[in-house]
Amino acid sequence: MLRTEEMLLNVGPQHPSTHGVLRLIVKIDGEMIVDAEPVIGYLHRGTEKLAEDLNYTQIIPYTDRMDYLSAMTNNYAIVHATEQLMGLEIPERAEYLRVIVMELNRIASHLVWMGTYLLDVGAMSPFLYAFRDREEILNLFNELCGARITYNYMRVGGVKWDAPPGWIEKVGTFVEYMKKQMRDYHALITGNEIFISRTKGVGVYSKELAIQYGLSGANLRVTGIDWDLRKKQPYSIYSRFEFDVPTGKTGDLYDKYLCRMNEVVESLKIIEQAVNQFPEGGSIMGKVPRVLRVPEGEIYVGIESPRGELGCHIVSKGKDKPWRLKFRRPSFYNLQILPVLLKGENISNLVAILGGIDIVLGEVDC
């Protein structure tokens, strides 16, 4: 009788497939994963604590650095919460600009996910195509707000920059271009036999489990639950646009891929409508007092970031700084299900399942 024993395998924190600085302690029996424990905190910067000593405008650049793949939605979470607490009115033009940039950012984020995920499961070229198209979005952002990743674009009461001349038309052109690209992506990936055999039937979980673990975003919708905060608790001007919420059927990784690809299509729909309805003139900044003093009170707002429900909880004591600020970061909550999913899986599926969750470590550790 051959003596066998379990082995501890350390994955990360510096590992290309952990999408940042996530460390996993994996207990394996041969090639089977017996137990997996994520170790997080390598990118912790204490944003929430730092924010207690910053005024509301100063917090915005810090939120850029949480979910650095979709900084626009982070910007929006903090300014939206502050505006709600102050009861501010936002000019139309600013709202439209916000929606356009948030949806563009959602597409950019999903493109990064798609590219890196395909890289994780062993395909090289989709990554290059995805980054080529993401570059178009980043160039648009660069023109609009002068940065490619850390935008610092939104302000309490509006946005920092108006669209430069011709920018809205450029967005319209991009939407048309991206629609064509989606066909290419489906031809390139969706029918690929290797990709299908790596992802179909892998990493399945039930609706109940997803709800128990507080999953949100595509990770929740893939199980068939129709839950999108843009529809369920409409914020900004999302109620004006027509779009569907793509859901999955089986809840496997292949479904997650399709779900996110369809979300890109829905985002394109929203941008198209927003570009068509874009108001001619108007202010981009509402009536905001010179020093932002937020009235005493508490508020929680949740918005739909590319990864799920991004919540912002502000406790204000009437000062120009929050007394306590808490972010509900979707990646952090979505990551909690990982040990459950990995148990009993083959080690080769580890990266595929981890990648499918779509975490951003800047957001997990905050």
Next chain:
Amino acid sequence: MVLGLVKGLGITLKNMTKPRVTYRYPDEPLKMPDRFRGIQYLDPEKCIVCNQCARICPTDCIQLTGKKNPDPEKKGKVLDTFDINFEICILCDLCTEVCPTEAIVMTNNYELAVYSRDELFKDIRWLHENNQNIRSENSTNLIKKPGGKTT
């Protein structure tokens, strides 16, 4: 069985004839749009030592001091020292946003790597000499003038 792979290869072939999307940087300079945030330019003449940039800075990287105007007939202060600790500057653009006189503005210069940490300490002279590619459009007065239209 291999139909999907062949279909995917079709996309590869289709892209082979398309023009290149990469840039020849650094062999050829890469132009950034006007709003791009590089490193600040400072005009000490315009500065009125109001300290707003130092106060709004989220990382506290700006230090400045003023002195009495040497011209006895003029009131107010003039700038004495102005330092940006570029090690911790996050280029958030808030300092240029609050400046009432556009004394501190952004430039498009993005090649900011240096050989030692000391060189990242940018003083008044360095910032004044950094006068190339200054951003033409500035969003000043955005915070100060509520409801004000920006150009």
